[in-house]
Amino acid sequence: MNWDDLRIIAAVRDEGTYAGASARLRIDETTVGRRLARIERALGLRLFEAIDGLRRPTRQCEMVLAHVQAMATHADEIGRIGASLPGPVGRLRIASTNAVAEEVLAPRAAEFLETHPGVTLQLLTSSENVKFSRWEADLAIRLRKPDKGDFAISKLAEVRLYFFEPAAAAEREPVACVYPDELEGIPEMQFLRARRIRARCVTDNVRVIRTLIQSHRAAGVLPEHSCAPLLADRRLRATLLPKRRDVWLLVQNHLKRDAAARVTIEWVRACFQDAARG
Structure with a gap:
């Protein structure tokens, strides 16, 4: 059921005529009649009878209207939710x-x-x-x-960006973590290329890079919001990159x-x- 159509039933019941419902809802009178006819076909019910020049709801219509009233109440309550909350919604x-x-x-x-x-x-x-x-x-x-x-x-x-590498000299070159080729224009990749670092682990996941660096066997570049614990690790050497992201x-x-x-x-x-x- 379309809620706008159901509101028309209530308006006709309250006003007694299609013209009255039309004025109340600010829609064309023929639209009121057409949409009511559509609801009656969908429900297989007759909703109104013409008595003394007015539209009177049938018994079945009164049953429908009981539900419409409940829906209207809920709609009003929904509308008040925002008003009951302080500040923006x-x-x-x-x-x-x-x-x-x-x-x-x-x-x-x-x-x-x-x-x-x-x-x-x-x-x-x-x-x-x-x-x-x-x-x-x-x-x-x-x-x-x-x-x-x-x-x-x-x-x-x-x-800010930091390059991390093991502080102590090691027999083997640390595992170099780099970003995928589609990110070659970012400052991190520009720095790594300038250092002629050979890629050993390729990922766009900074958590993966951080975990490898924390093993003290890898090197890579991380943004400042991802490297606070690494900056305090004395087993790592941190270099601040000249360019920012x-x-x-x-x-x-x-x-x-x-x-x-x-x-x-x-x-x-x-x-x-x-x-x-x-």
């Missing part, structure tokens, strides 16, 4: 890599959601970019700036003035600022 889908979601957003998400009880976050994590132009996400955090798109693009952060925020255009989106964007920016401070 909305559900935002944020697309990012696993590392950003786990190490930048997640540690700070609980406090944000407690502060904004009307906001719900859905974190979409993948090493592949979501199709932002197809509305698969509301916000997206990208490690490379898109060439173009019908959405708002702004720089979110400049992330730009991080970009994509926002669907229709959300520019949305209150829930605005507080979420501010929170995402704060998450990266906190991660940069350590």
